[in-house]
Amino acid sequence: MNDVIxxxxxxxxxDVASLKIGDRVAFxxxxxxxxxxxxxxxxxxxxxxxxxxxDIPGQIIYYVGPSPARFGRPIGAAGPTTSYRMDSYAxxxxxxxxxxxxxxxxxxxxVKEAMVEFNAVYFVAIGGAGALMAQAIKKAxxxxxxxxxxxxxRRLEVVEFPVIVVNDVRGNDLYEEGVKKYAR
Amino acid sequence: MREIxxxxxxxxxxxxxxxxxxxxxxxxxxxxxKAIDQEDSPTGKDVLAKLLENARIAxxxxxxxxxxxxxxxxxxxLGQEVSLTGGSLKDAINEGVRQGxxxxxxxxxxxxxxxxxxxxxxxxxxxxxxxxxxxxLRLIVAPKGGGSxxxxxxxxxxxxxxxxxxxxxxxxRVRDSGANPCPPTIVGVGIGGTFETSALLAKxxxxxxxxxxxxxxxxxxxxxxxxxxxxxxGIGPQGLGGRITSLAVHVNMMxxxxxxxxxGVNIQCHAARHKEVVL
Numbered sequence: 482m483n484d485v486i487x488x489x490x491x492x493x494x495x496d497v498a499s500l501k502i503g504d505r506v507a508f509x510x511x512x513x514x515x516x517x518x519x520x521x522x523x524x525x526x527x528x529x530x531x532x533x534x535x536d537i538p539g540q541i542i543y544y545v546g547p548s549p550a551r552f553g554r555p556i557g558a559a560g561p562t563t564s565y566r567m568d569s570y571a572x573x574x575x576x577x578x579x580x581x582x583x584x585x586x587x588x589x590x591x592v593k594e595a596m597v598e599f600n601a602v603y604f605v606a607i608g609g610a611g612a613l614m615a616q617a618i619k620k621a622x623x624x625x626x627x628x629x630x631x632x633x634x635r636r637l638e639v640v641e642f643p644v645i646v647v648n649d650v651r652g653n654d655l656y657e658e659g660v661k662k663y664a665r
Numbered sequence: 666m667r668e669i670x671x672x673x674x675x676x677x678x679x680x681x682x683x684x685x686x687x688x689x690x691x692x693x694x695x696x697x698x699k700a701i702d703q704e705d706s707p708t709g710k711d712v713l714a715k716l717l718e719n720a721r722i723a724x725x726x727x728x729x730x731x732x733x734x735x736x737x738x739x740x741x742x743l744g745q746e747v748s749l750t751g752g753s754l755k756d757a758i759n760e761g762v763r764q765g766x767x768x769x770x771x772x773x774x775x776x777x778x779x780x781x782x783x784x785x786x787x788x789x790x791x792x793x794x795x796x797x798x799x800x801x802l803r804l805i806v807a808p809k810g811g812g813s814x815x816x817x818x819x820x821x822x823x824x825x826x827x828x829x830x831x832x833x834x835x836x837x838r839v840r841d842s843g844a845n846p847c848p849p850t851i852v853g854v855g856i857g858g859t860f861e862t863s864a865l866l867a868k869x870x871x872x873x874x875x876x877x878x879x880x881x882x883x884x885x886x887x888x889x890x891x892x893x894x895x896x897x898x899g900i901g902p903q904g905l906g907g908r909i910t911s912l913a914v915h916v917n918m919m920x921x922x923x924x925x926x927x928x929g930v931n932i933q934c935h936a937a938r939h940k941e942v943v944l
Contacts, residue, residue: 505707518781526781547773557770558723558732563812564843584768585812585903586845607712608812609901609936611732613719630783631732631772645708650891656844659906663706664899 485643491539492580494600502655505645506550506604511542512642514635519626520570523642527573532635534625538578541604544585545623546631549610556621556637558611561585566604567594575601584602587656597652604644617642666748667800669944673747674804677942678761679792681806682737683769685940686729692875693695696912700849700902704749709907713849714936727769733934734771735808737762737790741874743798759788774811793865805938807872813846813932818938819864822926826913831856831928832891836912838930839895839911843864847934851875852895852914855929856923863929870915871933879916 488496489510500506513535515523526533528613539608548557564584571582572595580601585608588596606614620638627633645657694717701713736755739758743749751757766773773787792859818838822830837852843848855866878885892914901907912935921927 529864530820546732546774548729548734549770551770557772558729558734560732562733563815581738584827585847587843587904605844605903605905607715607719608844609731609934610715610719611727612726612730613715613725616722616726632783647841647905655906656904659706659901659904660843660899661906662899663707663901663906663908 486613490541490581491577492541493539496581497600497602498638498650500602500646501649501651502646502653502658506644506646508541509640510643512543512636512637512639513624514545514547515542516544516546516632517566518632519634521569522626523575525641526578535636539582541581542574543583543637544632547615548631552619554617556615559618560611561608561614564588566575569626571595575599588648593648593652593654594605594650597650602646602650603648604651605647606644666746668750669747669802670751671749671754672751673944674754674757674802675740675761676755676927677712677804677944678739678758678806679765679768679832681804682762682771682808685806685808685938686769686771687790688726688940689723689730691774691938693935696722696875697935700909700912701932704902704907704909706901706905706907708905709902709909712905713909715934727763729771730938731810731934732772733774733810734766735810735814735938736775736848737787738764738807738868739790740791740805740808740869741792741794741802742797743794745796746800747802747937755792756844758790758792762786762790800942803941804944805872805939805941806817808922810934811938816842816846816932817867817930819860819927819929821860824924824925824926828887828924832887832894834928835891835930836894838932839900840898842932843900846932848900848904848929849902849909849912849935850889851933851937852911853931853933854914854916854917855931856927857919858919859922860927862919862930863927866917867929867931870917871931871937872939874914875913875937881918882908884916884918886929888916
């Protein structure tokens with residue numbers, strides 16, 4: 482396996498363009514959480530011409546709805562949720578400059594095309610490893626939509642948060658390549 | 666008649682909700698260890714090792730294995746010589762779920778289908794009741810996550826397609842699910858019964874310990890053949906390519922209508938959580 486590439490958001494076009502499928506990346510810095518309900522509201526803001534609860538350009542959205550934090554801890558379990566549910570919203574955010582998404586599972590053609598056109602990357606974290614992923618999260622604060630509970634938008638401060646590049650800006654797809662390599 | 670107070674049921678359900686979500690079964694841990702040896706992909710081996718590490722952290726730190734702590738599915742086998750006292754059994758189970766999800770810092774994941782408003786306490790529970798002989802009450806809590814449940818399907822096949830048609834449906838379901846249900850998965854298959862029974866048979870198949878086979882030799886063979894074919898699809902751990910797409914395939918079967926061949930496929934992620942107590 483290749484060496485880990487260390488990055489700190491916000492990402493620029495050069496950071497994103499250098500990544501290729503299969504690369505292991507570790508993020509240190511701030512990333513934002515968002516699931517279905519939060520995406521629906523963000524996209525409604527675009528339609529209404531209103532400002533966002535955080536600046537989208539260069540940022541990374543982690544598709545996660547964490548479990549509640551015990552006293553003294555920043556967060557509960559926090560692994561990725563399935564990404565296809567955000568497919569109908571993601572291209573609009575990519576167009577506004579979102580540079581990365583972290584989730585699990587394949588994206589649809591529209592999202593892949595938007596990633597190629599506007600330089601964005603799709604990363605996956607290990608689904609079902611919520612306890613392990615939480616160890617890389619040092620701080621969590623709700624920045625919008627507290628009423629959504631686990632689905633609220635949170636700003637996470639992460640250290641060496643491990644992900645793998647699945648879709649790069651050249652239109653490659655690690656899921657497709659992986660299956661081709663190991664199918665019998 | 667033996668009397669059981671429903672307060673006891675509440676306490677047991679509460680504890681089972683918490684324990685199921687933080688303690689992965691030894692059978693799953695053993696299957697993951699074996700899978701590391703069998704996996705060809707270096708990334709796949711790494712993923713499997715991390716899932717074992719995750720289970721250790723969850724157990725030691727009392728943190729959920731997965732943030733999706735599931736819909737609380739409760740299976741009950743109620744002895745017909747048991748008399749339940751002290752109030753409503755259904756209310757007692759829901760109270761157990763409410764307490765377990767609150768006190769165990771588990772995520773509340775039930776909501777209105779359209780408004781998506783969260784019920785706030787992970788109720789209502791899904792309750793499946795079987796009445797059996799004897800004077801004991803067996804309670805199984807099996808929290809079910811949404812990611813793998815979303816990949817599950819029921820179909821009503823034409824009887825003419827036979828066993829091959831069943832196999833084709835199961836394989837296609839796993840192939841189409843890809844990375845979504847967090848492979849390596851456990852695939853529960855229910856064959857026969859009616860529309861709803863096939864789904865329930867599939868779900869009950871997930872409760873069987875990993876490493877066991879159906880007692881019927883024909884179904885044991887079907888389980889082995891399906892498992893081999895699934896692990897030849899190349900999906901692998903987390904769908905990143907590899908050999909171990911599923912840890913096990915479990916099949917349950919019963920009689921069906923002369924016009925029908927119902928098949929349910931219930932996909933379960935590696936966090937195959939279920940704990941039980943017999944009162």
